[in-house]
Amino acid sequence: MTALSAHTLDRLGYGDTVIHRLDPRAKTLATLVFVLTVVSFPKYVVAPLIPLALFPLTLMILGEIPPAAILKRTAAVSPFAVLVGMFNPVFDTQPMAQIAGLTITGGWISFASILVRFLLTVSAALALVATTSFPRICQGLDAMKVPRAFIVQMLFLYRYLFVLVEEGTRLKRARDLRRFGRRRGMRLRVAASLIGVLFLRTYERAERVYLAMCARGFDGRLRLPQRLRFRAADALFVVGTAAACGLLRFLPLVEWLGRWAGGWTPGTA
Amino acid sequence: MDTRDGMNSVGGRKRMSAAIEVEGLTYTYPDGTEALRGVTFAIAEGEAVGLVGPNGAGKSTLTWLLSGFLAPAAGWARICGLEVCKANLAQVRRRLGVIFQNPDDQLFMPTLFDDVAFGLLNLDHNSNVSTGKKNPHKRHAYAPDIEERVIGALRQVGLEAERHRFAGHLSAGQKRLAALAAVLAVQPEVLVLDEPTSDLDPRARRRFIEHMQTLPHARLIASHDLEMILDLCPRVLMLDRGLVAADGPAVDILGDAALVESHGLEVPYSLRRDHTHRFPLRGSPHEAEHRKQDERPGSGGATLAQP
Amino acid sequence: MHMADALLSPAVGGAFIAASSATLAFSAYRLGRQPDERRVPLMGVLGAFVFAAQMINFTIPGTGSSGHLGGGMLLAILLGPYAAFLVIASVLVVQSLFFLDGGILALGTNLFNLGVWPCFLGLLIYRAIVGRHVEGWRMWLGACVAVVVSLELGAAGVVIQTMLSGRTDLPFGRFLALMLGIHFPIALVEGIATAAVVQYVRAIRPGVVENGLGLSGSPPMGKRTLAPVVISFLAVAVLTGGVLAWFASEHPDGLEWAIARVRGSEQSEAESPVPALERLQQKTALMPDYDFPRRGEDQSASAGAADEPAATLPVNVGTSAAGLLGAALTLALTALLAVATYGFRPRARRAP
Numbered sequence: 001m002t003a004l005s006a007h008t009l010d011r012l013g014y015g016d017t018v019i020h021r022l023d024p025r026a027k028t029l030a031t032l033v034f035v036l037t038v039v040s041f042p043k044y045v046v047a048p049l050i051p052l053a054l055f056p057l058t059l060m061i062l063g064e065i066p067p068a069a070i071l072k073r074t075a076a077v078s079p080f081a082v083l084v085g086m087f088n089p090v091f092d093t094q095p096m097a098q099i100a101g102l103t104i105t106g107g108w109i110s111f112a113s114i115l116v117r118f119l120l121t122v123s124a125a126l127a128l129v130a131t132t133s134f135p136r137i138c139q140g141l142d143a144m145k146v147p148r149a150f151i152v153q154m155l156f157l158y159r160y161l162f163v164l165v166e167e168g169t170r171l172k173r174a175r176d177l178r179r180f181g182r183r184r185g186m187r188l189r190v191a192a193s194l195i196g197v198l199f200l201r202t203y204e205r206a207e208r209v210y211l212a213m214c215a216r217g218f219d220g221r222l223r224l225p226q227r228l229r230f231r232a233a234d235a236l237f238v239v240g241t242a243a244a245c246g247l248l249r250f251l252p253l254v255e256w257l258g259r260w261a262g263g264w265t266p267g268t269a
Numbered sequence: 270m271d272t273r274d275g276m277n278s279v280g281g282r283k284r285m286s287a288a289i290e291v292e293g294l295t296y297t298y299p300d301g302t303e304a305l306r307g308v309t310f311a312i313a314e315g316e317a318v319g320l321v322g323p324n325g326a327g328k329s330t331l332t333w334l335l336s337g338f339l340a341p342a343a344g345w346a347r348i349c350g351l352e353v354c355k356a357n358l359a360q361v362r363r364r365l366g367v368i369f370q371n372p373d374d375q376l377f378m379p380t381l382f383d384d385v386a387f388g389l390l391n392l393d394h395n396s397n398v399s400t401g402k403k404n405p406h407k408r409h410a411y412a413p414d415i416e417e418r419v420i421g422a423l424r425q426v427g428l429e430a431e432r433h434r435f436a437g438h439l440s441a442g443q444k445r446l447a448a449l450a451a452v453l454a455v456q457p458e459v460l461v462l463d464e465p466t467s468d469l470d471p472r473a474r475r476r477f478i479e480h481m482q483t484l485p486h487a488r489l490i491a492s493h494d495l496e497m498i499l500d501l502c503p504r505v506l507m508l509d510r511g512l513v514a515a516d517g518p519a520v521d522i523l524g525d526a527a528l529v530e531s532h533g534l535e536v537p538y539s540l541r542r543d544h545t546h547r548f549p550l551r552g553s554p555h556e557a558e559h560r561k562q563d564e565r566p567g568s569g570g571a572t573l574a575q576p
Numbered sequence: 577m578h579m580a581d582a583l584l585s586p587a588v589g590g591a592f593i594a595a596s597s598a599t600l601a602f603s604a605y606r607l608g609r610q611p612d613e614r615r616v617p618l619m620g621v622l623g624a625f626v627f628a629a630q631m632i633n634f635t636i637p638g639t640g641s642s643g644h645l646g647g648g649m650l651l652a653i654l655l656g657p658y659a660a661f662l663v664i665a666s667v668l669v670v671q672s673l674f675f676l677d678g679g680i681l682a683l684g685t686n687l688f689n690l691g692v693w694p695c696f697l698g699l700l701i702y703r704a705i706v707g708r709h710v711e712g713w714r715m716w717l718g719a720c721v722a723v724v725v726s727l728e729l730g731a732a733g734v735v736i737q738t739m740l741s742g743r744t745d746l747p748f749g750r751f752l753a754l755m756l757g758i759h760f761p762i763a764l765v766e767g768i769a770t771a772a773v774v775q776y777v778r779a780i781r782p783g784v785v786e787n788g789l790g791l792s793g794s795p796p797m798g799k800r801t802l803a804p805v806v807i808s809f810l811a812v813a814v815l816t817g818g819v820l821a822w823f824a825s826e827h828p829d830g831l832e833w834a835i836a837r838v839r840g841s842e843q844s845e846a847e848s849p850v851p852a853l854e855r856l857q858q859k860t861a862l863m864p865d866y867d868f869p870r871r872g873e874d875q876s877a878s879a880g881a882a883d884e885p886a887a888t889l890p891v892n893v894g895t896s897a898a899g900l901l902g903a904a905l906t907l908a909l910t911a912l913l914a915v916a917t918y919g920f921r922p923r924a925r926r927a928p
Contacts, residue, residue, distance in 0.1 A: 006674040014434060035681045040586045043743060073676065080734075081580035084744050084751075091745040107745055114582050114743060121581035121679045128680075129673040133435065135379040137673075147604035154666040156620020159379045161627055161670065162437050168628030188765075191634030192772030195645060198632070199777055202625040208374040209617040211338050215367045216455065217359065217391030220613040225386045225415065377617065 005073060007162060009126070012065055013133035019063035024132050024140030026234035030055075030241035031128045037245035038120045044096065044109045048254050049116045055241065056123040063131035070130070074122055085114035134158045143228050152222045160205070168198055286350060287311040288459045288487030289335065293344030296330055304330035306511040307344065312487050314458075319498030319519060320491040322508035323533030328491040329370075331508065332461050335489070336367045349458050363392065366457035366486075370464045372444035376436040381428060381447050384436060385419045388455040422454035423447075426480055442473025446480060453484075462490045466497050495523055495537035507532060577759065578671070579686050579734050581679030585741035592737065593684030599692055600665055603658040615659060622651060623663045627670075634769070648694040649723045650770045653702060657695045664691040685737050689730035698726035710778060719774065720767030727763035731755040 013020075019027075034055045041049055060070055092107030129137070135155065142151045171194050210218075247253060289312040296305045304327045312318050320328050333339045335346055337353045346353045349364045369375040378384035393415065423429045426446040431439065439447060445465060452460065465481075466474045478500050481488070489506075492498055498505060498519060505522045507515040509532040515522045523529060524540040581589070607615070626647035633644040647667075651660040668686050671677040678686045705718035735752045738744050744751070 009674055010435070011438065014438070031680060035581055035679065036586050036589075039581060039584050039589065039681060080578055081582040084583060084738060084746065088745045091747065110743070110745065117582035118580060121681070122676050125673060125676065125680055133380075133433075134670075134673070135383065135435070138379075147601055149604040149607055150600060150662055150665065152616060153619055153623065153662050154669060155379050155383075156377065156617060157623030157663075157666045157670060159377060159436065160373075160621045160624035163373050164621070164624040164628040165631060168631040172632050188634050188769060188772060191632050192769055193776050194632050195629045195769075195773045196776030196780065198628055199625060199773060200780055202621050202628075203618070203781075205374060206614075206618040206621040208369065208371070209377050209621065210614050211333075211336075212367075212369055212375040212377060213387075213617060214338070214613075215336055215362055215365075215369075216388035216451070217362060218387075218613060218616075219359075219391065220611050220616075222616060223387075223390035225383065225390065225419075227416070 008069060009073065009130055010134065010162075012069070012130040013136075015064060015131070017062060017064050017131070019059055019131040022131075022237055023228055023230050023234040024136040025143055025228065025230060026237045027059075027128055027132050028137065028140050028144075030238050031124050033238070033242050033245055034124050035121050037249050038117055038124075040249065041113070041117075043113060044106060046109060046112045046116055047258075048248065048252065049113065049120065051248055051254055052120055052245070053123070054244070056120070056127040059127035059131055060123075063127070065127070065130045070123065070126055073126060074119060081114055081118045085111045085118075088114070139224070139228055142224060148222070148224075151224070164198075164202060167201065171198055286314060287347070288314045288316065288349060289489060290347040290350075291331075291335075291344070292346075294331070294334060294341050294346055295343040296327075296334055296339060296341050298330075303511050305334070305341075308508070308511070308513055309344075310506055310513060310516055312459075312489060314487055315485055316504065317488040317490065317502045319495075319502035319505040320489055320508065321493070321495060321498060321505055321523070321534060322514070325510075326508040326532075327511045328508055329463060332367065332463050332489070332491055335461055336365060337361055363455065364458045366452035366455070366460045368445075368448055368452060368460065368462040368465055370467060372441070372448045373436075375448045376444060376451065379435055379437075380433055381423060381436060381439075381450075382419055382432040384447065385422050385432075385451045385454045386415055388451060389415050389418055392455050418454060422450045425453060426450045440473065441468050442470070442476060445469060445473070445477050449477075449480065458486060460484070460486045460488045462488065462492075464492050464494075465490065466492065466494045495534070496539060499523060499537055499539060507534075509533070577689070577731055577734055577755070578668075578678035579682040579689065579737055581681045583738045583741055583743045584679075584681055584685065585743070586681070588737055588741045589681040589684060591684075592688050593681070596665075596684040596687035596691070599661065600687070603661045606658045607662065619655065619659050619663050620666075622655065623666045623670075626651070626663070626667050645769050645773070646690075646727075646766050648690055649698055649702070649719065649726065649766065650773055652695045652699040653719070653770070653774060657699050660699075661691050661695040664695065685733070689733040689737075693726035693729045693733075694723070697729070698722040701725055710774070715774065716768070716771040719771035720764060723767035723770060724760065724763040727759050727766065728756055731759040 034052070038049065038052055059065075060067065088111040089105060089107035092105060092110060094106045095103045096106045096109055097104045132140075135158070138151050138154050138158075141154075142148065175190065175194060289310075291311070292309050294305050294308040295303075297303050308327070308331065310318075320331065322328055330339065334341055335348065335353065337355075337358050340354075348361045351357045351361050351364070353361050376384050378387055420429055420432065423432050426449055428443060428447055428450060431443065431447075436444065436447065466477060469477060474494075474497065478497055481490075481501050488501070490498060490502060502519050504517065505515070505519040506513060507522060507528075514532050515525075515528060520540065523534075523537055526536050529536050626645075629647055630644045648660070648664050651663050654660075655663065665687055668678065668683060668690065672679055672683055672686070699722065702718040702722035705721060706714050709715070732752060732755070735748070735755050738746075739748050739751070746754075
């Protein structure tokens, strides 16, 4: 995952759609409810998880997020979860189901479950940040009484993230231009001095930023304009998401749908 | 305080008090470098002065001393009659707007709106700080007109529509204008600019200069961009090795080849062939652009654009 | 080694969110008690620095592979525990949102694994070894030991959290050995790199490191009275996480468990989870060749019956077949919706 693709993701957050206009608190809460719902399903569950994809998909469709951007990113992620889940089929060989003559062990089912969970939670986080700019997320957290010191920390981190990543890339490129055929990576000592240079530049930048803040009356406390309004639509969004998650969690809707459809196509169920 | 001749030549208004006064200002860095050695000058209200000089002349040090980031070893500086010292710092900084060399250092809040609001919220807070005791847990409720003032400041530089954008997504030119808006929002009386056009492409630079020309503030503009100085400042202050090397009308000083070159600078291109004409390229394909420039007030000679 | 949402149960995730939020609130409170205005931009910019530093990868001696600095210990050394913890927390939030490392629910566990250990315990170890002499072998040793200990503890945390959540079948011992083994060389390199950067910064800007970047809030290096605070605080954090997580381990699926209790019946027994250890026993007790044909018959016979004993067949085949079909239909509907929405919208999308 490069910083460059983070940049495109970041730009998406500044769009202006129905979803973008929702209160960041509403979206954060709804995403949390969604993630909790996903992880609350028992270990050997795959099918009932799938319709939960409606949540990220709805956000992305209404939020006008280009599907390619999301798909590429979800696929490109190197998931620790998948690595760990991969061992499930090895250790859990208890047969659990037979589909079309193939015996499926519990390990495979739980592995599939982990994969689906992974895709769902990752795409939900993506949908959140692609439809909510980071400063708005911070505004939401601020309104939810997260310590101000932490909000300020995140705002500054975000503001200088791309600036510094660019600086790091420049340093690295300058070094690469002079490495004359050595392969990727550099000697630890070289890298350490590059990082040291970067650190000192960062430190000096912090000094300049501090002066700029002082020049505009900074007295140690950062005041943030508060301008969020939690409207009926936001409440509706949270309640709707929670209700949908609850329904999908506690009612076997998918199974009903399957049976109903199975009734029309004899021999399936 | 003696008033300097430079002031009387400025504008048609009655004698004004000085916006910036500097007397015998001296500063030595901890490593022993003598950055300023007794600098004295004054800038009248509404006057625009260019600060030129080679690298290491002390330009940046001077701007830092004026904004109170450094304390002088000797001498003093006054902004609108207030001495720049620790006790006056808050008052001085309300009156003084500083544009830093790198707008990325200056636009430290993620969105333009928040950045412009930053100064206003501090101002707002400080102006009614006496009304109640400080409560660190209280979320600061801001005056309702702050939103209007922020939008007004951004409108002034034409960035109103970008107010919710991430500062990192702006172009270099937009960043400069945004920095200007953030400073103008708190309605300073004096502006100090450090290399305001250093990283701008020609069009962005032109736009920035045009915005500067509409401002009524007293200005001190430190830059190597002598053409910009010629456009914006009727008067030039030349520093070299910590001393004032020259102080006077911009066209005279910057057009004086011997003087300019002895201080590590070069005569700006537009003054090279003919000292009396600002634009020697008249008749060239660039003519239209230059004529436009010529028609703007304050772009030539020693008269200053007054609102 | 970011923990992922997919491996967590709500109870474990929630417990660690609680523990980490408490740590965060405490750190913010402690910072507020020693206000230093200069720290505000410095901490923020240093958070961004961590990302930039991670762009610079170096060869790991002897292996030919490359690694990059994690940065947690470096921040702790330079900023002190509380400020460093806030910085690391902000880095993890951004990583979870923009770089898809970890997840939203997993933030609590990640912050605990990657933040609490280096900032509090790691720093304590570093200071104990280094003392007042931020140079020479003691500094290198201190950085290495501190990073190894905190990173290994973090790795162990990942294992424990995963096991408590009951989503994986990896045997605890093997999983732990694997994670600790993988992370040892990583930690060693990180320790060396951290020390190298500290040394470089010291050489170029002497005084910066010793005085904690010249901030008033961050104490200078050397023996401190910090130890009792850190230890008691750490104990509270571990207890909070541990106790809550223990609760979670008895009920790997806290929500399910709670719902079952509320309803007074095990309605969704076909899917009811079996606690991890119990499942392990079961697996060893049951014969692998456990009668397939009968289950095949079962499948056709009792397609609709939901009351099959969970011990023999945890997943009802009929149920899951219908479930899969239903899921496929839902997805098809969603896809249709997506195609319709994208198809009918004019291509000119608002550019952000």
